[in-house]
Every structure is written in C-alpha cells, then in structure tokens.
Amino acid sequence: xxxxxxxxxxxxxxxxxxxxxxxxxxxxxxxxxxxxxxxxxxxxxxxxxxxxxxxxxxxxxxxxxxxxxxxxxxxxxxxxxxxxxxxxxxxxxxxxxxxxxxxxxxxxxxxxxxxxxxxxxxxxxxxxxxxxxxxxxxxxxxxxxxxxxxxxxxxxxxxxxxxxxxxxxxxxxxxxxxxxxxxxxxxxxxxxxxxxxxxxxxxxxxxxxxxxxxxxxxxxxxxxxxxxxxxxxxxxxxxxxxxxxxxxxxxxxxxxxxxxxxxxxxxxxxxxxxxxxxxxxxxxxxxxxxxxxxxxxxxxxxxxxxxxxxxxxxxxxxxxxxxxxxxxxxxxxxxxxxxxxxxxxxxxxxxxxxxxxxxxxxxxxxxxxxxxxxxxxxxxxxxxxxxxxxxxxxxxxxxxxxxxxxxxxxxxxxxxxxxx
Amino acid sequence: xxxxxxxxxxxxxxxxxxxxxxxxxxxxxxxxxxxxxxxxxxxxxxxxxxxxxxxxxxxxxxxxxxxxxxxxxxxxxxxxxxxxxxxxxxxxxxxxxxxxxxxxxxxxxxxxxxxxxxxxxxxxxxxxxxxxxxxxxxxxxxxxxxxxxxxxxxxxxxxxxxxxxxxxxxxxxxxxxxxxxxxxxxxxxxxxxxxxxxxxxxxxxxxxxxxxxxxxxxxxxxxxxxxxxxxxxxxxxxxxxxxxxxxxxxxxxxxxxxxxxxxxxxxxxxxxxxxxxxxxxxxxxxxxxxxxxxxxxxxxxxxxxxxxxxxxxxxxxxxxxxxxxxxxxxxxxxxxxxxxxxxxxxxxxxxxxxxxxxxxxxxxxxxxxxxxxxxxxxxxxxxxxxxxxxxxxxxxxxxxxxxxxxxxxxxxxxxxxxxxxxxxxxxxxxxxxxxxxxxxxxxxxxxxxxxxxxxxxxxxxxxxxxxxxxxxxxxxxxx
Numbered sequence: 038x039x040x041x042x043x044x045x046x047x048x049x050x051x052x053x054x055x056x057x058x059x060x061x062x063x064x065x066x067x068x069x070x071x072x073x074x075x076x077x078x079x080x081x082x083x084x085x086x087x088x089x090x091x092x093x094x095x096x097x098x099x100x101x102x103x104x105x106x107x108x109x110x111x112x113x114x115x116x117x118x119x120x121x122x123x124x125x126x127x128x129x130x131x132x133x134x135x136x137x138x139x140x141x142x143x144x145x146x147x148x149x150x151x152x153x154x155x156x157x158x159x160x161x162x163x164x165x166x167x168x169x170x171x172x173x174x175x176x177x178x179x180x181x182x183x184x185x186x187x188x189x190x191x192x193x194x195x196x197x198x199x200x201x202x203x204x205x206x207x208x209x210x211x212x213x214x215x216x217x218x219x220x221x222x223x224x225x226x227x228x229x230x231x232x233x234x235x236x237x238x239x240x241x242x243x244x245x246x247x248x249x250x251x252x253x254x255x256x257x258x259x260x261x262x263x264x265x266x267x268x269x270x271x272x273x274x275x276x277x278x279x280x281x282x283x284x285x286x287x288x289x290x291x292x293x294x295x296x297x298x299x300x301x302x303x304x305x306x307x308x309x310x311x312x313x314x315x316x317x318x319x320x321x322x323x324x325x326x327x328x329x330x331x332x333x334x335x336x337x338x339x340x341x342x343x344x345x346x347x348x349x350x351x352x353x354x355x356x357x358x359x360x361x362x363x364x365x366x367x368x369x370x371x372x373x374x375x376x377x378x379x380x381x382x383x384x385x386x387x388x389x390x391x392x393x394x395x396x397x398x399x400x401x402x403x404x405x406x407x408x409x410x411x412x413x414x415x416x417x418x419x420x421x422x423x424x425x426x427x428x429x430x431x432x433x434x435x436x437x438x439x440x441x442x443x444x445x446x447x448x449x450x451x452x453x454x455x456x457x
Numbered sequence: 458x459x460x461x462x463x464x465x466x467x468x469x470x471x472x473x474x475x476x477x478x479x480x481x482x483x484x485x486x487x488x489x490x491x492x493x494x495x496x497x498x499x500x501x502x503x504x505x506x507x508x509x510x511x512x513x514x515x516x517x518x519x520x521x522x523x524x525x526x527x528x529x530x531x532x533x534x535x536x537x538x539x540x541x542x543x544x545x546x547x548x549x550x551x552x553x554x555x556x557x558x559x560x561x562x563x564x565x566x567x568x569x570x571x572x573x574x575x576x577x578x579x580x581x582x583x584x585x586x587x588x589x590x591x592x593x594x595x596x597x598x599x600x601x602x603x604x605x606x607x608x609x610x611x612x613x614x615x616x617x618x619x620x621x622x623x624x625x626x627x628x629x630x631x632x633x634x635x636x637x638x639x640x641x642x643x644x645x646x647x648x649x650x651x652x653x654x655x656x657x658x659x660x661x662x663x664x665x666x667x668x669x670x671x672x673x674x675x676x677x678x679x680x681x682x683x684x685x686x687x688x689x690x691x692x693x694x695x696x697x698x699x700x701x702x703x704x705x706x707x708x709x710x711x712x713x714x715x716x717x718x719x720x721x722x723x724x725x726x727x728x729x730x731x732x733x734x735x736x737x738x739x740x741x742x743x744x745x746x747x748x749x750x751x752x753x754x755x756x757x758x759x760x761x762x763x764x765x766x767x768x769x770x771x772x773x774x775x776x777x778x779x780x781x782x783x784x785x786x787x788x789x790x791x792x793x794x795x796x797x798x799x800x801x802x803x804x805x806x807x808x809x810x811x812x813x814x815x816x817x818x819x820x821x822x823x824x825x826x827x828x829x830x831x832x833x834x835x836x837x838x839x840x841x842x843x844x845x846x847x848x849x850x851x852x853x854x855x856x857x858x859x860x861x862x863x864x865x866x867x868x869x870x871x872x873x874x875x876x877x878x879x880x881x882x883x884x885x886x887x888x889x890x891x892x893x894x895x896x897x898x899x900x901x902x903x904x905x906x907x908x909x910x911x912x913x914x915x916x917x918x919x920x921x922x923x924x925x926x927x928x929x930x931x932x933x934x935x936x
Binding site: 041049064067090122125126221295297298321409415 | 520521523524525526527528529540547548549550551552553554555556559562585587588589590594595596597598601602605606609610611612613614615616617618619620621622623624625626627630649650651652653656657662676677678681684685706709710719720721722723749750751752753784785789790791792794795796797806807809810811812813814816817818819820821822824825826827828831905907
C-alpha cells in the first residue's frame with residue numbers, strides 16, 4: 038500500500054492543453070461587424086464579400102427575413118426539446134415535405150446542424166464489419182461519420198473510377214472466399230456532388246454503373262451542389278440527368294445556398310425512416326429553431342419561383358474562372374461552373390507554414406484593396422489527406438461583373454507584389 | 458435505498474437522493490408483460506412472412522432486391538412490434554410556443570399507428586410538462602423576442618461561413634465574453650449545437666494514450682465524443698464515488714493496459730443533472746478526488762445551468778464551490794435559455810487551444826445571429842443586468858415549483874427518483890402497457906407528458922418524466 042501511495046504522489050499528468058503560440062494563423066479570427074452579406078465589414082474595413090458561401094444571395098433577402106420574423110413572433114426562438122419530446126413543430130413537418138417534393142423523393146429528414154447531418158447519417162446504416170468506399174478528398178464531416186461507424190474504410194483516389202473498380206474487384210474476390218460473411222456485410226460508396234476541398238464534380242453516371250455491377254449502395258453528399266447545379270437547382274442528379282431513385286441517400290446542408298442553418302437527408306421512405314430512431318444527431322439533440330426552418334421554406338419558395346438564378350450563377354462562375362487563369366504564381370483548382378474555387382501556390386516554398394504565411398500576405402493585400410477573401414482552413418493533424426494550403430474564392434449571384442473583374446485584377450496585383 | 462453521504466463535511470447543504478428499489482411483484486409482472494409482447498411479436502412476424510397479415514413497412518426497391526439487406530431483421534423486431542403500438546406518445550407535433558401551455562396538432566391513426574393523418578384540428582392549451590423550458594424563456598413576446606427580431610432584420614438568419622473563415626461576427630465575441638462572466642471563468646467559446654459541442658471537443662482535448670472515466674448514465678453525445686477521441690474508456694457506477702476512486706487508483710498504479718506506461722492524462726466526464734434519473738452529481742466529492750489524483754474534470758451542465766443555484770449559475774453554485782476547480786465547464790443554451798447551441802468555459806489557454814483545434818471552429822458554420830441575441834438577452838436577464846429582478850424571481854419560482862411538486866407526488870404515493878432539488882422528476886411506471894396508457898390518459902386530461910422506456914432506460918424501469926418550469930403556476934401543478 039505504501040508503494041501505491043508513492044506512485045500516486047509521483048505521477049505527473051501532461052497539461053490539459055498544450056500552449057498555443059500567439060501568432061498561430063488560426064487563433065486570431067477576423068471580426069465581422071454587421072451582416073456577412075454582399076458588402077461586409079471585416080476588422081473595420083468595408084469589402085466586397087468573396088468568402089461566405091452565400092451562393093444565391095439569400096442571406097439578405099427581405100422575404101426570407103420577414104418569414105423568419107413571422108415565425109419568431111409565433112414560436113419564440115428555441116424549441117426546448119428533441120424531436121421525440123414535443124420538439125416537432127408544424128414548420129419542421131412542412132419543411133420536410135417541401136424538401137422531399139422539391140428533390141422529388143419520398144421523404145426528407147431535417148437536422149439542426151450541418152456538420153451533424155452526414156456525421157449521423159452514415160453511422161445509422163453502416164456498422165462494424167461493413168465496408169465503405171470513400172473518395173480521398175471527402176470533407177471532414179464525412180470522415181467523422183465514418184470514424185463513428187467503426188466500419189472498414191477503403192479510400193480510392195480522387196475521382197478515379199479505375200481505382201475504385203480495382204478495389205471493388207478485390208472485394209469481390211474476398212467475398213468468394215467467404216460467401217456466408219459476404220451475404221451480411223453491407224457495402225457503401227460515399228461521394229460528394231461538388232467537392233469542397235477540390236471544387237470538382239464526381240462522375241455520377243459511371244458510379245451508377247458500378248453500383249449495379251457490384252451491388253453497392255451510394256450515399257451522395259450534396260452540400261455545395263444543392264441549389265447550384267442542375268437546371269432547377271436540384272443538384273448533381275439533375276445536372277447529369279439521373280433518376281433520383283438510383284441514389285440511396287442524398288444528404289445536404291442548408292447553410293450554403295439556402296442561407297439558413299441545419300441540414301437534411303432525402304431519399305426513399307425505406308431508408309430515411311430508419312434515421313428517425315437511430316440518427317444520433319436527430320434523436321438526442323434539440324430540433325431546429327422554427328425561425329430558421331421558416332427562413333429555409335421561404336428560400337425554397339424563391340428558388341422554385343426564379344429558376345434563372347442558377348444560369349446567372351453559372352455564367353458568373355465561368356467568367357471569374359477565366360479571369361483568374363494566368364495569374365503568375367497561383368493556379369486555379371476547380372471546375373469552371375463551381376462557385377467555390379481554390380487558388381493554390383504553383384510552387385510551394387518548402388514548408389506548409391511558410392506557404393500559409395505567404396498566402397496570408399496575398400489575402401491581406403486583397404483585403405486592403407477592398408475584396409474580402411479567406412484561406413481554406415483545415416485541421417492539419419486530423420485530416421486523412423490534407424489538401425495544399427489555398428485561398429478560397431466564392432462566387433455569389435449578387436456580385437456584379439465589375440466586381441468580379443476588380444477581384445481578378447486585384448489578385449493578379451497581389452500575386453505580383455507578394456510572390457515575386 | 459437512500460445513499461449515505463460520505464465526507465459529509467464537504468457538503469454545505471443536505472443532499473437527499475432516493476432511488477427506491479422496484480417492488481418484487483411489479484418487477485415480475487413487468488417481465489411477464491414483455492414476455493407476452495415478445496411472443497405476440499414472433500407470431501405476427503410469422504404471419505407476415507406467410508402473408509396472412511399485410512406487411513405495412515416500406516420495402517426495398519425492386520431493382521435492388523438482390524443487394525445485401527440494409528437492416529438486420531432482428532434490429533427491427535423491437536421497432537415493429539413494441540414501438541409501433543405506442544408510437545403516438547412520441548413525436549407529437551405542436552404549433553405554438555413551447556411554453557407552459559401548448560397547442561398540439563391532433564392526429565389519429567386508423568391502422569394501429571402505422572400511419573398518422575392530421576385531422577386539422579388543434580388541441581389548445583395543453584399543460585406542457587415535457588419541454589426543457591426550465592426558466593420559462595420560451596416566449597414569443599417580451600424583451601428577448603424583441604431583441605432577437607431586431608438582430609434578425611439587421612443580420613439575417615444564417616451565416617454561411619465557419620468561425621475561422623468569415624463567420625466570426627461581433628455578436629459571437631460579445632456572447633462569449635458574457636458567458637465567461639456568467640460562469641465566473643476566464644473565457645468561453647460558443648458552438649451551434651449542444652450535441653456537437655461534446656462530440657467535437659472531447660476528441661480535441663484527449664487522444665490515444667489518455668484515459669476517460671465516464672459515468673454509467675452519460676448522455677449519447679458524451680459517449681460519442683469519448684469514442685471518437687480514441688482514448689481508453691472506463692465506466693464507473695452512477696454517482697458512486699467509491700467506484701470512481703478505485704478506478705483512479707488502479708489507473709495510476711498500473712498504467713496503460715499492455716505497456717504499463719503511465720497515462721498521459723485522465724479526464725473525468727460527469728453531468729450536472731442526469732436527464733433520465735433526475736440525480737445531481739456529487740460534485741464536492743468529485744472535486745476532492747480530482748485534486749487528490751491530479752486528473753481533469755469535464756462537467757456537462759446541459760440540464761443544470763440556469764436551473765440550480767440561488768442565482769441560476771448551475772451545479773457549481775448549488776454546492777457553493779469555486780468554478781475554477783472545474784477544468785472544462787460545458788453546457789447548452791437549449792434548455793434554460795430558450796435558444797439553441799452549446800458552450801465551453803474554462804481557462805484562457807484551454808479556450809485558445811479550442812479556438813485553433815476544435816473541429817467545430819474549422820468546419821462547422823457558426824451560430825445564427827438572432828439565436829445569439831436571444832441568449833445574450835436571457836442571460837442578462839438572469840444575471841439581473843437589465844435592471845429588473847425578473848431573472849432572480851424565475852430561478853426562485855423554479856425551486857419552489859420543484860419542491861412543491863415532488864412533495865405532493867410523494868404524498869400521493871408514487872415512486873419518484875432523483876434528488877430533492879432537481880427539476881427533472883421521473884415517475885416510475887415499470888410495465889410496458891402502462892407506458893402507452895399513461896401517455897394517452899394524460900393527453901385526454903390536457904396534460905402533455907413524456908414517457909420513456911427501453912432503450913433509453915433499463916428494461917424494467919420505464920418511467921414518465923416531468924420537466925418543471927418557472928412558468929408553471931401552482932394551479933397548473935395541482936391539475
């Protein structure tokens with residue numbers, strides 16, 4: 038017993054958190070005073086906003102705000118309870134019906150936080166022993182969902198269908214060795230419609246062919262492509278003209294195009310209904326505040342009434358994509374119709390830290406010139422495949438052509454002065 | 458069995474918790490009840506398979522019938538047979554403020570709860586004993602709502618960016634300073650969802666090579682956060698300090714399981730009030746143990762912030778302890794403040810670290826501005842900074858309501874769990890048939906309650922749970 042007491046005395050734990058250096062780039066946030074809309078006041082300086090994901094410009098829309106005000110007067114702010122215990126409001130049910138009708142699926146389910154949507158949906162279906170094939174460039178929320186599900190994860194190279202087919206074939210040979218086990222292991226492919234980390238689309242038609250050939254289910258994450266791709270904004274399935282029933286589950290968050298908070302999943306009732314009892318972020322957490330649900334309904338109304346904003350957005354994206362080509366020292370990463378582009382350094386200076394510092398100087402130059410930009414932020418130690426440091430450029434419907442040109446020329450100047 | 462108080466000197470006030478054992482007869486009857494239901498379940502499954510009875514679930518697509526089945530049959534057994542019969546006690550849609558009285562949309566089912574149709578009628582003025590509205594801030598009029606409306610028209614509803622990129626509004630900074638002042642800590646950080654606060658920040662604080670000691674009855678968010686962190690998890694019996702001390706001693710003396718190396722950190726996860734039991738954590742003893750064994754304490758005050766303590770500062774104030782003793786104070790804004798979201802408070806180094814490395818700060822959208830304004834106004838009201846004594850009055854009203862309600866229920870002879878002062882009152886029901894019947898009967902009398910059974914509670918201990926609120930008047934409680 039004496040020994041035990043001594044051991045207890047001697048043991049010294051590590052400090053709870055290691056100290057963070059004062060000049061760490063992620064420590065000092067930009068303070069935005071006032072609404073983060075088209076014209077944004079960052080750290081006291083007025084700039085044109087090229088950094089918030091407000092693709093359809095609905096953040097500042099008067100109709101959306103008045104719908105939210107009406108809901109605030111009727112319901113107050115919070116819901117004070119999870120969905121199971123008096124937290125289900127008629128606005129939630131209405132929003133779920135509207136989303137299901139808009140996406141032309143049977144049912145939809147709403148979560149109160151965008152990150153939690155896909156991170157709760159994946160573990161509800163995929164358990165220990167199941168196999169998930171996921172793209173390397175999947176966003177962090179998907180990675181956390183996969184980690185929580187404890188399934189076997191197989192990464193395939195970004196948008197490389199040959200690599201995926203190779204993995205599927207390997208899995209098939211494994212199955213033939215052990216057919217009884219193969220009959221109960223479920224298989225899933227998780228891809229994003231428009232990748233947040235690289236700005237390109239996934240080749241959905243080929244994925245559908247692979248799905249039926251190897252009997253794998255597809256989960257599609259459409260956070261950036263909902264409200265952007267497709268003729269009516271229904272996302273990548275409309276863009277490629279694919280029957281929506283072929284995709285097992287579509288998950289998206291309402292924080293980008295719909296300018297609200299939260300997320301939703303839609304699909305057939307067979308699949309979505311399961312989440313109502315086993316989605317952790319749905320059962321154990323308070324429901325979405327009704328004013329945000331009302332704002333989302335009104336935003337959906339606007340999207341349905343004006344289908345030509347999607348064309349306008351795509352035209353603007355093409356314009357700035359072209360204008361940003363040929364900047365010395367920076368290369369554009371992303372498709373021409375993607376509203377969220379990355380600008381990466383053509384040549385790295387050696388260490389990630391120095392790259393980040395250099396990009397920060399470019400961003401500061403642009404901020405002084407009146408264009409608000411930001412660097413894409415990642416958790417360096419936790420990501421599976423860390424993308425290179427980059428500047429994020431976001432195109433919204435509200436930006437005029439002059440502003441787009443001004444941004445492009447300012448970036449050219451910044452690159453010239455900082456990188457040469 | 459009443460828990461005996463060890464180290465009585467640490468407690469400045471009486472700590473009465475009671476968890477009566479279930480009477481033997483009731484336990485036997487409950488098992489019999491579940492047995493009968495299981496038999497019936499098998500019978501109906503059999504009939505469904507042989508197509509004698511119609512199968513009413515949604516089914517897989519024709520083209521995908523030869524895929525590996527998505528759900529295992531046995532998982533759904535409980536769902537199909539037991540849950541479906543009493544499904545109408547949950548997910549009740551309401552169409553008004555979730556205050557002391559609510560309006561509920563009426564729904565009927567013509568096929569034994571497989572589908573519901575809304576009749577379009579609204580049942581008005583149901584006394585609401587189910588929403589987590591402890592201080593009655595779920596209102597659609599008054600100062601909080603007006604402030605939120607102003608901010609909504611100025612800032613809009615969403616933010617469209619993460620904290621570290623372009624989503625850090627001046628409102629967020631104001632909120633964080635206020636929260637830090639309210640709790641009495643150096644600094645605080647706020648997040649958009651209470652569940653996500655736990656599941657995203659515990660992995661940022663501990664990792665492989667660390668030990669987490671968590672209570673038996675911790676909430677799903679704490680369990681998920683602990684699992685995602687990759688640390689070793691050991692569970693101690695609910696609120697049992699001897700079990701915790703034994704685990705701590707063993708951990709330090711023996712070290713990590715295979716390598717015998719010493720642990721890097723030990724983190725104790727407890728909650729302020731446990732929502733299913735109604736018990737309050739034995740905080741003075743936990744803090745004494747933590748100091749003796751040099752570990753760190755993570756306190757989740759989801760239900761206790763605003764509800765306990767003479768000025769509503771939570772379980773730390775209830776026991777009269779120093780908030781700086783708790784390393785990580787976490788809580789949510791959903792319950793007592795009538796908004797949504799969570800926060801973490803603590804020393805400045807801790808919060809700086811979380812600002813840089815928390816998953817939520819980097820990848821998740823920041824809080825919506827009108828929600829932030831609601832929290833700021835309600836917190837100022839509780840602290841008394843808006844010049845009125847409304848806040849203090851509400852806290853006292855809640856304490857009175859709690860004591861009165863518990864006393865009356867005990868007098869009527871029901872079995873009540875939990876601490877005398879906790880506003881969460883679980884009333885034991887035990888038998889599966891009673892769960893459904895209790896919910897429906899109370900609704901007929903215009904009272905809305907929450908009933909819980911397996912899997913949120915152990916199988917024979919199903920209960921009805923009352924959540925008291927400062928907005929309930931004595932007449933409502935008498936009804």
